[in-house]
Amino acid sequence: MDKLKLIHNAVKSLDGALTRCTICPRRCGVDRPGGSVGYCRAPLEPVVYSYIQHHGEEPALSGSKGSGTIFFAYCNMKCVYCQNYQFSQLDNGEKITIERLASIMLGLQGSGCHNINLVSPTHYVPQILKALEIAVKEGLNIPIVYNTSGYDSPETIKMLNGIIDIYLPDMRYSDDGMAIRYSDAPDYVKYNRSSIEEMYRQVGDLTLDNGREIAVKGLIIRLLVLPNEVSGTPRSLKFIRDRISKNTYLSIMSQYFPTFKAKSFKEISRRTEKGEYDNVVDEAFSLGLNNGWIQEYEDKADEKFLGTNIKPKKGI
Secondary structure, eight states, X not given: OOHHHHHHHHHHHTTTTTTTTOSSTTOOOOOTTTTOOOTTOOOSSOEEEEEEEEOSXXXXXXXXXXXXXXXXXXXXOXXXXXXXXXXXXXXXXXXXXXXXXXXXXXXXXXXXXXXXEEESOGGGHHHHHHHHHHHHHTTOOSOEEEEEOSOOOHHHHHTTTTTOSEXXXXXXXXXXXXXXXXXXXXXXXXXXXXXXXXXXXXXXXXXXXXXXXXXXXXXXXXXXXXXXXXXXXXXXXXXXXIIIOTTOEEEEEOOOOOOTTGXXXXXXXXXXXXXXXXXXXXXXXXXXXXXXXXXXXXXSOOSSOOEEEOOOOTTO
């Protein structure tokens, strides 16, 4: 079945899903078409903070021409350290129509972008699908990236089978207590892991265009290393090895810095130390997870990824 037909079927299946909103794990049950808002505070119309030809994503996404990145406003999590808090929690952004969203996608493709990168799409899945239906009819044919915090409903992810080409989820936590304390995300581990298993079932290991080393399909898992083992990343790595694939492409990120409300939490009120980051990288190597990218540790955090290929250290 071609992508347009799959999108059309998904739009029909999700018709009415926002009337008693159950799109994400919170299942708020609010009537968004009627003007009510749930935990994420998102209205019915998609709200976009910005869209750019982004060169700061993982190398396989940014390539030479950039990733066509669309930043959606609002979020179904409340991370106290969110680096995008200006639009995820302070509600900055522009309310746009479905037709305008489709036009943005087509414009990014026209600029030469390698993909359409949907950042924080979880609470707008039905609207995004409607925009994709228009855009694909009008010639959109580059890969679609679902770039998410990972607090997704597996049932919603199942609706995206054959539509999303590249999944880019975070694995923020391996402990629900930490997820509640720092992101107010109950049962994060259950929903995150179940959703990522479904993502992998759909797209498998990352496939690259060998001529350009650009991602065309598959899964990339982002792991942001937080101070004082708050993220529990070694346990997430073991889950990836045992339940996903040893060939999984990882994006192990050192760029954490205490922004927004993080200074109020002593244990995360500092940068991740180099030793903490190196320990996670070493753990990945020891588990045989050798695909993906690491960040060169810098004294000052950089908002761009600027990653290099994972390469085992001597003796690992």
